[in-house]
Amino acid sequence: MFGMVRPCGHRLGERFKSQWMAHLCGLCLALRGDHGQFARLVTNYDGLLISVLTEAQAARPEDGRRTAGPCPLRGMRTASVARGEGARLAAAVSLVLASAKVRDHVADGDGLLARGPVAVAARRVADGWGRAGARGGAGVGFDTGILVDAVDRQLGVEALAGPGTPLLAVTEPTETATAAAFAHTAVLAGRPGNAVPLAEAGRLFGRLAHLLDAVEDRTADAATGAWNPLTATGTPLAEARRLADDALHGIRLALRDTEFTDGALAHLLLVHELGRSVDRAFGAAPRCAAHLPGPEAPVKKRGFLAGCGMFALLCCSCQMCCAEEYEGPWSGKKREGCCRNCDCDCPCDGCDGCDGCDCCCPCDGC
Numbered sequence: 001m002f003g004m005v006r007p008c009g010h011r012l013g014e015r016f017k018s019q020w021m022a023h024l025c026g027l028c029l030a031l032r033g034d035h036g037q038f039a040r041l042v043t044n045y046d047g048l049l050i051s052v053l054t055e056a057q058a059a060r061p062e063d064g065r066r067t068a069g070p071c072p073l074r075g076m077r078t079a080s081v082a083r084g085e086g087a088r089l090a091a092a093v094s095l096v097l098a099s100a101k102v103r104d105h106v107a108d109g110d111g112l113l114a115r116g117p118v119a120v121a122a123r124r125v126a127d128g129w130g131r132a133g134a135r136g137g138a139g140v141g142f143d144t145g146i147l148v149d150a151v152d153r154q155l156g157v158e159a160l161a162g163p164g165t166p167l168l169a170v171t172e173p174t175e176t177a178t179a180a181a182f183a184h185t186a187v188l189a190g191r192p193g194n195a196v197p198l199a200e201a202g203r204l205f206g207r208l209a210h211l212l213d214a215v216e217d218r219t220a221d222a223a224t225g226a227w228n229p230l231t232a233t234g235t236p237l238a239e240a241r242r243l244a245d246d247a248l249h250g251i252r253l254a255l256r257d258t259e260f261t262d263g264a265l266a267h268l269l270l271v272h273e274l275g276r277s278v279d280r281a282f283g284a285a286p287r288c289a290a291h292l293p294g295p296e297a298p299v300k301k302r303g304f305l306a307g308c309g310m311f312a313l314l315c316c317s318c319q320m321c322c323a324e325e326y327e328g329p330w331s332g333k334k335r336e337g338c339c340r341n342c343d344c345d346c347p348c349d350g351c352d353g354c355d356g357c358d359c360c361c362p363c364d365g366c
Contacts, residue, residue, distance in 0.1 A: 003045025004212055004277045005269050012268070018080070019265050022065065023048040023055070023090075026082030029068060030091040034139075035132040039091075042098035042129065046209070047090045049269060050181055053198065054086025056266045057189035057259070075327040085140045085188045092136030093181050096144045099130035100151040142184045150177035158227060163234040167243065170229045171210040178206030194258045201254035201270065204247040208274065211244050212281040237282070244278045 009017050027048045031039040055064045066083045070076040103126045105113050112118045130148070137144035150173040161170050182202025186194035214229045215237065221228035230240060252271050260266065 003047070004209055005045050005049065005273050006277070007269065007273045016265055016268055020048075020052075020269075021074075022080055023051040023082045023087070025068060025071070025074070025079060026051055026087040027090045027094065029081060030083070030087040031094070034088060034091060034136055035095065035129075039095060039129065039132060042094045044094055044098075047094035047097075049205075049266075050090035050093055050185060051082050051086040052266050052269060053182060053185040054084075054089065054188050055082060056261065056263045057186060057191045057194060058086075058261055059190065061261055086185065088136055089140045089142055089181070089184060089188060092133045092140065092142065092144060093147065095129045095133030095136065096147045097151075097177075099126040099133060100148070102126035102129070104151075140184075140188060142181070146180045147177045150174065158229070158232070161229065161232050163232075165233045167211075167229060167233050167235045167240070168207070170233065171207045174210045175203040175206040178209065179203040191259060197254040197257035201251050201258070204250045204254070205270070205274075207247045208244055208251075208278065211240055211247075212277060215240055215281045241278075241282050244282070248275055248278060 007016075007020060012020060024043070024045070028040050028043045031043060055061050058064055064082055064084045064086065065080045068079055068081040070078055102122055106119050106122050106126070109119075113122055133147075134144045154173040157170055157173060179199040179202040182205065183195040183199035186192060186198050210229070217226075218228055218230055220226070222231065229235070230237070248271075251274065255263065255267060255270060
């Protein structure tokens with residue numbers, strides 16, 4: 001799983017955690033339903049924002065949900081998940097961008113992809129994902145050619161960049177791609193007036209995606225000699241941080257200009273959680289304070305054999321080690337992955353009292 005916006009379950013609270021999981025599962029199931037089981041590999045945290053924005057603008061958000069069957073990653077429980085055109089657009093965008101990422105790694109000869117047979121197989125997978133994404137995009141009226149063109153232009157932009165090149169010239173293709181995807185959620189939701197502010201939010205989100213990736217990879221890229229926009233353009237970290245903070249502010253303003261039916265989750269993810277992602281990338285993220293246990297709701301325990309099966313599944317899927325939260329195989333109680341590195345200051349650190357903010361649960365009135 002990858003992406004910039006990785007919220008902590010303790011910080012989300014039950015209301016927003018269930019909504020966030022509904023969109024994550026909805027994206028995963030849309031990928032499976034439209035493109036097959038293997039396509040679920042491209043499920044990512046940032047792609048679900050497309051689904052979140054579409055539902056947030058919908059006249060009847062409840063129509064965009066369905067009850068999904070048991071899934072191992074939900075502890076074999078059913079759940080309400082997002083469905084419809086928002087999830088399908090998120091799936092199409094995720095496939096096209098994953099296809100581009102694989103092709104980029106093949107071109108760079110990264111790791112095992114330097115070997116001929118592996119590179120050939122990876123290209124076939126990338127081509128299949130690209131075609132599937134194009135079909136999925138066409139199904140919801142979105143031309144994924146905009147994304148492909150942005151990826152192709154990115155290579156040329158990087159080849160021409162050097163010391164003194166404005167960093168924003170390098171981030172422009174990514175900005176254009178995400179602007180188009182965000183704006184199309186307004187079309188799907190029947191809110192054409194939202195297209196302009198959401199395009200601006202998407203443009204700035206794309207800028208942040210590029211900036212944070214560059215910041216996080218800077219040391220590793222220097223060690224391997226890989227191309228990095230900060231190093232190539234000679235941009236200091238202080239300037240990158242200034243651009244990131246400006247982008248955060250712009251996203252906040254764009255969301256204020258957007259007409260939502262219920263924009264609380266979108267606000268939480270694109271204002272509060274995205275701000276934490278910036279802090280984390282620049283090394284300013286606070287360490288996690290001890291989470292105070294609250295009253296637990298009654299849980300249904302599993303029998304011995306069912307618990308053994310769930311234990312094996314949790315181990316094989318690395319959830320016991322890496323998951324933010326999982327259910328105990330026998331008790332059904334909430335547990336944290338033993339290697340999890342949570343960066344939250346529970347339960348509501350960092351809320352800056354933004355106008356109309358109702359996303360700071362469980363700290364009512366923050």
